[in-house]
Amino acid sequence: xxxxxxxxxxxxxxxxxxxxxxxxxxxxxxxxxxxxxxxxxxxxxxxxxxxxxxxxxxxxxxxxxxxxxxxxxxxxxxxxxxxxxxxxxxxxxxxxxxxxxxxxxxxxxxxxxxxxxxxxxxxxxxxxxxxxxxxxxxxxxxxxxxxxxxxxxxxxxxxxxxxxxxxxxxxxxx
Amino acid sequence: xxxxxxxxxxxxxxxxxxxxxxxxxxxxxxxxxxxxxxxxxxxxxxxxxxxxxxxxxxxxxxxxxxxxxxxxxxxxxxxxxxxxxxxxxxxxxxxxxxxxxxxxxxxxxxxxxxxxxxxxxxxxxxxxxxxxxxxxxxxxxxxxxxxxxxxxxxxxx
Numbered sequence: 001x002x003x004x005x006x007x008x009x010x011x012x013x014x015x016x017x018x019x020x021x022x023x024x025x026x027x028x029x030x031x032x033x034x035x036x037x038x039x040x041x042x043x044x045x046x047x048x049x050x051x052x053x054x055x056x057x058x059x060x061x062x063x064x065x066x067x068x069x070x071x072x073x074x075x076x077x078x079x080x081x082x083x084x085x086x087x088x089x090x091x092x093x094x095x096x097x098x099x100x101x102x103x104x105x106x107x108x109x110x111x112x113x114x115x116x117x118x119x120x121x122x123x124x125x126x127x128x129x130x131x132x133x134x135x136x137x138x139x140x141x142x143x144x145x146x147x148x149x150x151x152x153x154x155x156x157x158x159x160x161x162x163x164x165x166x167x168x169x170x171x172x173x174x
Numbered sequence: 175x176x177x178x179x180x181x182x183x184x185x186x187x188x189x190x191x192x193x194x195x196x197x198x199x200x201x202x203x204x205x206x207x208x209x210x211x212x213x214x215x216x217x218x219x220x221x222x223x224x225x226x227x228x229x230x231x232x233x234x235x236x237x238x239x240x241x242x243x244x245x246x247x248x249x250x251x252x253x254x255x256x257x258x259x260x261x262x263x264x265x266x267x268x269x270x271x272x273x274x275x276x277x278x279x280x281x282x283x284x285x286x287x288x289x290x291x292x293x294x295x296x297x298x299x300x301x302x303x304x305x306x307x308x309x310x311x312x313x314x315x316x317x318x319x320x321x322x323x324x325x326x327x328x329x330x331x
Binding site: 038039041042045046048049052053055056065071072073074075076077078079080081138141142143144145146147148149150151152154155157158163164165166167168169170171172 | 196197199200203204206207210211213214215217218219220221222223224225226246299300301302303304305306307308309310312313316317325326327328
């Protein structure tokens with residue numbers, strides 16, 4: 001059994017007005033429904049994914065910036081090379097993300113650092129028996145650290161055949 | 175008009191044009207974009223190359239080559255020296271209130287130098303001078319095409 005609006009509502013101008021308003025609003029709602037073009041959206045997303053994958057796959061992250069290290073900025077920074085990373089913070093020194101010791105202690109007694117550097121060099125020579133050791137090392141140091149301390153660490157490196165030091169900087173900074 | 179079947183039965187067949195459900199595809203792509211943006215490294219890390227002089231053999235110098243030394247004597251004071259085969263050619267004491275102003279003065283002094291003949295640039299740090307300032311000076315030298323740089327170690331800690 002179907003009951004129409006006219007049967008429920010008592011005859012009168014106000015009720016008729018309500019019913020007509022409801023019908024009008026219903027028609028208006030229908031008109032507002034618009035179809036979303038999903039194809040162009042998918043195209044855009046696909047292009048974004050391809051762009052992001054290409055942009056970040058070409059520049060591999062060779063350096064993981066250590067804890068407590070804020071790199072200084074330089075405009076003439078070159079492309080970084082794959083080499084062992086010596087990170088010097090105000091408190092600790094890390095070689096390839098392994099803790100070597102306290103900064104203040106290593107300045108007075110650098111033997112543990114020398115030992116680790118020699119180990120890395122020997123490992124490289126074992127894996128590259130026909131090549132000469134390039135002596136490259138990446139040095140990360142906190143920008144607020146005293147330059148004299150960093151210079152002392154830099155002076156230790158050539159004794160273990162690490163003569164080519166690459167100071168890690170934030171490229172394009174001021 | 176029914177072209178495929180040629181009979182009345184063909185019109186009863188279901189429409190073969192299937193619609194691909196794009197919603198999970200969009201979900202996947204959105205997740206991919208979010209992941210890539212979140213895991214991306216936005217800081218570009220570069221390197222300033224330094225050849226350490228102590229402990230390694232000094233390169234052979236030509237007769238007309240110049241040796242440049244930049245020595246920090248105080249946090250914002252630089253002694254700028256130019257030598258030719260050990261003989262002093264130019265010495266300047268650059269003073270400024272801040273490091274950016276000091277770098278400007280160094281820039282002016284370096285612009286007067288014939289950089290083609292500069293064999294090496296040595297920077298001497300000092301206690302009280304931050305590593306960031308040392309790198310800024312080296313960056314300035316590199317800006318003037320003085321690429322063969324070295325840092326002179328100092329005993330003070």
